[in-house]
Amino acid sequence: MATIYEVSKLAGVSLATVSRVMNKNARVSEKTKQKVLDAMDSLGYRPNSIAQSLASSRANSVGVLVSELHGPFFGQMMAGIEAELRAAGKHVIITTGHSEADKEKDGIEFLISRNCDAIIAHVEAVSDEYLIKLSKGKTPIYLMSRYVEELKDQCISLDNELGGYLATKSMIEHGHKDIAYIAGPQFKADASNRLLGHKRALEEHNLPFNENLFYIGDFKETGGSDALKHFIDKKYKFTALVCANDEMASGAMKYAREHGYQLPEDLSVIGFDNVIFANYLYPTLTTIDNPVARMGRMTAKLVLKEVYQNKNLDIDLVFKPSLIMRDSLANQS
Incomplete structure (x- = not known):
């Protein structure tokens, strides 16, 4: 099996130059590059990661x-x-x-x-x-x-705070005042910042933050279904549900349909992330795009x-x- 040293010798260039060619470094002239490629082809050489990193001190x-x-x-x-x-x-x-x-x-x-x-x-x-x-x-x-x-x-x-703000603001602009919120785990910065945005939107529209309509989920479908079950079992009044991610929103929507809710007539739902399945839920999920x-x-x-x-x-x-x-x-x- 040919080695990088043999390629270097046949092409008449240094090991560093061979490495630059293999790493597609623009600093090598086309003429030199072709000499190295011809040598590699002649010897049947196939570069490996170790050889590529020899001269560049990079593992790529x-x-x-x-x-x-x-x-x-x-x-x-x-x-x-x-x-x-x-x-x-x-x-x-x-x-x-x-x-x-x-x-x-x-x-x-x-x-x-x-x-x-x-x-x-x-x-x-x-x-x-x-x-x-x-x-x-x-x-x-x-x-x-x-x-x-x-x-x-x-x-x-x-900007997760802005995302949380946009989600709740959209609910308020559609006439909702009794808004339940399913948060993600609060040790996660994205979850805590989304909650801050939710609270900012409420405050901006003179709506109180209702602890009864607040639940910390797990960013999974079970978090959404468990939260909605909690709200329903407590007989809390709400017409809208803001979820800190789409997976919890999908779990909540499934639980709502299984318990006789018509969506969105009885309950409006919004998620966060805009994952691929959000457009295939029923109804399709309004959400915040997380690119x-x-x-x-x-x-x-x-x-x-x-x-x-x-x-x-x-x-x-x-x-x-x-x-x-x-x-x-x-x-x-």
């Missing part, structure tokens, strides 16, 4: 830590990251943190041990202090859907710009959510 791989592997939200996130990096000739190594501090730390340490050139982390349980300390290490870390002031130039985040695939691509671009020196990329650090109006929200007569 990026570690990605996400909370879960299942579900449409994380699928879109990983697809966006992987597509952007793959187009640039980089590969991803993926592990999970399961929203538990110890598992998130373990996942990060695993990725560091794999000599990744950088880490993209969607972390929810570890502290800001831990992330700040981690950022001072050898492996650059970039945060997705998480904002840490001290690391603001390494964060791609969504997670575009955010994933942007986080990958940030890595390409900062770590792989692709300085021509434009970076947007903060994304704005928007309202997606469908059929699950009706005017309150």
